[in-house]
Amino acid sequence: MQQKKFEELFEGYLQNNLSDAEKEQMMSIIQQGEHDNFLKEKIHEMLKSDYVTDVMDKKQSDDILNYILSKPQNEPKVLDLNPKRRRKVIFQSLFVAASIALLIALGNTLFFKQKAIPTITPETPAVVAQNTLIDFSGKQLVHLPDGSTVLLNDNSTLKYDQNAFNSKTREVTLTGEAFFDIKHNQEKPFIVHTGKIQTKVLGTAFNINAKNSSNNIEVTVARGKVQVGDTEKIYGVITPNQQIKVNKSTLSFEQNNVSAAIVTEWKSNYLILDDLNMAEAASLIAQKYKVQILISNDKIKNCRITASFLNEEDLDHVLKVISSVIETEYHYNKAGAVILDGKGCEKE
Numbered sequence: 001m002q003q004k005k006f007e008e009l010f011e012g013y014l015q016n017n018l019s020d021a022e023k024e025q026m027m028s029i030i031q032q033g034e035h036d037n038f039l040k041e042k043i044h045e046m047l048k049s050d051y052v053t054d055v056m057d058k059k060q061s062d063d064i065l066n067y068i069l070s071k072p073q074n075e076p077k078v079l080d081l082n083p084k085r086r087r088k089v090i091f092q093s094l095f096v097a098a099s100i101a102l103l104i105a106l107g108n109t110l111f112f113k114q115k116a117i118p119t120i121t122p123e124t125p126a127v128v129a130q131n132t133l134i135d136f137s138g139k140q141l142v143h144l145p146d147g148s149t150v151l152l153n154d155n156s157t158l159k160y161d162q163n164a165f166n167s168k169t170r171e172v173t174l175t176g177e178a179f180f181d182i183k184h185n186q187e188k189p190f191i192v193h194t195g196k197i198q199t200k201v202l203g204t205a206f207n208i209n210a211k212n213s214s215n216n217i218e219v220t221v222a223r224g225k226v227q228v229g230d231t232e233k234i235y236g237v238i239t240p241n242q243q244i245k246v247n248k249s250t251l252s253f254e255q256n257n258v259s260a261a262i263v264t265e266w267k268s269n270y271l272i273l274d275d276l277n278m279a280e281a282a283s284l285i286a287q288k289y290k291v292q293i294l295i296s297n298d299k300i301k302n303c304r305i306t307a308s309f310l311n312e313e314d315l316d317h318v319l320k321v322i323s324s325v326i327e328t329e330y331h332y333n334k335a336g337a338v339i340l341d342g343k344g345c346e347k348e
Contacts, residue, residue: 135159153177271309292337299344
């Protein structure tokens with residue numbers, strides 16, 4: 001009986017027909033873990049559907065999962081002494097969170113995509129304008145279609161047109177602050193619009209601070225060269241550890257030498273593991289949390305991990321997520337070092 005009720009709630013949710021109370025009931029049933037197989041099948045179907053693939057590629061769906069896996073789960077700090085049982089509990093809690101997030105993301109995607117499809121009679125052909133603007137809000141790591149990445153700070157937004165991007169140019173619009181790491185492409189300049197200001201590059205790493213609370217826009221280069229200007233003139237071309245500051249109202253500007261490391265210090269609160277092998281990931285984790293990490297099986301170093309931890313998660317949370325993803329276990333030795341153990345992965 002409960003299975004039938006859950007399926008009815010599930011379908012109602014995808015059609016956006018549930019009341020708030022019914023939504024809470026559905027989420028509560030999901031958390032009981034009795035319908036995991038049903039959820040896995042539905043999520044798999046939804047990810048392969050034409051509606052979703054039109055607006056969400058595999059990388060974006062993976063990012064949803066990684067985002068959820070990086071969120072704190074409010075778990076008790078006491079660890080079960082049985083490693084196998086502990087890993088199973090951790091995985092189940094992460095699966096529930098990921099399932100709920102995917103239902104929200106995919107359910108809304110399907111609903112709005114279905115709403116956007118008009119009913120057209122054969123006698124009345126019509127041309128339908130589709131909204132192709134994609135936007136990202138809040139702190140997160142954004143993978144752009146050209147392979148570039150953008151790390152958004154809190155209270156920031158990035159937008160681009162998925163049809164126009166990577167045609168003749170690669171153009172995005174930023175509000176707030178972000179660090180850009182741009183793939184080099186001599187034929188397709190990368191342009192960031194912040195109000196009236198345009199920042200143009202071919203391939204480089206730089207920071208833009210265009211927060212609404214500030215009267216200025218600051219462009220700081222960490223690697224490569226960046227051209228800053230507006231639609232009428234170029235203010236200058238800057239190189240590493242140089243900054244151009246532009247007044248939003250008057251468009252007056254100044255160029256200064258700065259420390260790019262200090263300007264981008266806000267990134268140090270984040271832990272970004274972007275398609276790294278575990279040897280590389282362990283090095284970053286050890287550096288951030290000031291702890292020694294020892295890998296007992298060299299095959300673990302072959303495993304690759306993609307995850308973003310953007311909420312000042314503690315070390316145990318990070319290790320639990322990684323352990324659940326690549327099927328390893330961890331413990332601390334008497335000296336306080338982290339020991340990673342497991343079967344590992346074969347070289348690709």
